[in-house]
Structure formats: C-alpha cells, structure tokens
Amino acid sequence: MAKPKKVLKIIAGVIVFFTLPTLLFFGFLYFKYDEDLxxxxxxxxxxxxxxxxxxSLDHDAYESTNHLEWTFNKRHHYKWNKAENTCQVYWKNYRVDLDLNDPYxxxxxxxxxxxxxxxxxxxIEKAVSNFNNDSFWLVAPYKVFDPGTERRLVTMEDGSxxxxxxxxxxxxTPGDSYLWHFDASGKPQSFQMWVDILPINGLEASWSDWTTTESGAQLPRFHxxxxxxxxxxxxxxxK
Incomplete structure (x- = not known):
C-alpha cells in the first residue's frame, strides 16, 4: 500500500512544482495590473x-483604401477587399474566400x-474569428464610430x-472596451483593454511603427x- 501513496505524492509534487509558479506569477500580474473599467x-x-x-491618421485616405493586404504575427495572411466586403484568409494549408456580409x-x-x-x-467560423481579431489590431482606430460603439472622455491622473x-x-466579443492613449499630435500610441478573452483588466498594448501605405492610410506594424x-x-x- 505504501507504493501507491508514494506515487500519488510524486504526482502531487510535480503538479505543485509546475502550477505554483504559474499561480504566483498570475497573482503578481493581477495585483500589479488589474484595473476597474x-x-x-x-x-x-x-x-x-x-x-x-x-x-491625425488621415481618415479620408483610409476610407478611400479599397484593398488591404497583411500578415499578422507570421501566422495568418489576409487579402481584404473593403469595397466588396470580402477577404481571402490564409493559414497553414487553408484558404477561405470569406464573404463578410454572409459568411456561410x-x-x-x-x-x-x-x-x-x-x-x-x-x-469558416475560424476564418471569421481570425479576421475579426487580426484586422482589429490593424485598423481599430478607424472603428471608433462603428455602429454599436459608445465613446467616453476619460481624464487621467496626470491630466491627459x-x-x-x-x-x-x-x-x-461584443461588450469589450478599449481606452486609447495619445501622443501630442492626437495619434494613438497605446490602448488598455477590458475584454472577455483576458483574465486581467486594463492591460496595455502599444500601437507603434506607423507606416503610410500607397493609398495614404496610416497603419501600425508593431504592438x-x-x-x-x-x-x-x-x-x-x-485604392
């Protein structure tokens, strides 16, 4: 009977060894970064x-941009026809010719x-989910007046x-909120996120390495x- 108990102790020890540092690290992040909306x-x-x-981003140039192509994090590639609301989505050995008006x-x-x-x-559902996420990291500043959005002015502790x-x-994921922070010109430099997918509220991501495309749209290359x-x-x- 002693042997099974020893095995259980070893298994429990391994579990604690791997999970305790993770729990401690998560707890540290939670208490350091978690913020109320x-x-x-x-x-x-x-x-x-x-x-x-x-x-600050030349919104008119973005509106006149009919074709956008990009690769997100070396994993997913997109050829988006904004004018027709279609997108070719590529990952691994798949290609989805996505109809954004009627995905099915x-x-x-x-x-x-x-x-x-x-x-x-x-x-198709995976392609839609990938497109929603990866295009947001590309064009989110241009979506602040989308139908169903609410905008509020927040005065920060430093007066900004x-x-x-x-x-x-x-x-x-409807219900998500983003707090945009700006540089002196009004261009976004980061946002904080209150989103269902993240267990910690208020985490911040940068918006940087802005580039101007052939159409004149200004878009980020790094977060x-x-x-x-x-x-x-x-x-x-x-265009």
Missing part, C-alpha cells in the same frame, strides 16, 4: 477627441482543393485625456503587449 463622460468632448484621432456563402480550400459545405462550417470606446454589439510582440508584415494598401 474607468468612468468617463459621453458627449461632444468625447466625439471631438475621437475625431481628432481620426484626423464563403468557400473553403485545403491545398487548393475545395472543401465540401458540410466540412467547411468550422473553418483618453478615449474609452465600448463595442456594445458586433465583432466576436508590444507585456513581454510579447505582435508584428504586422507584408502590409499593402491601395
């Missing part, structure tokens, strides 16, 4: 701040062979103004999130 004021000041951000009209290919409708449903944008509908970096490469924007 800030309160802000709706109305004209918030609308003006959102408009200032769009002006989309067509799926594996190794350039068309996948039948019965097998394509989950792949930040813009809280809440997505009450649409996307993959720093804690110890991680997300690259946006192969970026092309045309």
């Amino acid at each position: 800030p309160s802000g004021i709706k109305g004209e000041p918030a609308e003006l701040l959102a408009t200032k951000m769009l002006n 009209k989309s067509e799926v290919y594996q190794n350039d062979q068309k996948v039948d409708k019965d097998s394509s449903k989950k792949l 103004e930040a813009l809280l944008v809440t997505y009450t509908s649409g996307g993959t 720093k999130f804690m110890i991680f970096g997300f690259e946006i490469t192969d970026l092309v924007g045309t």
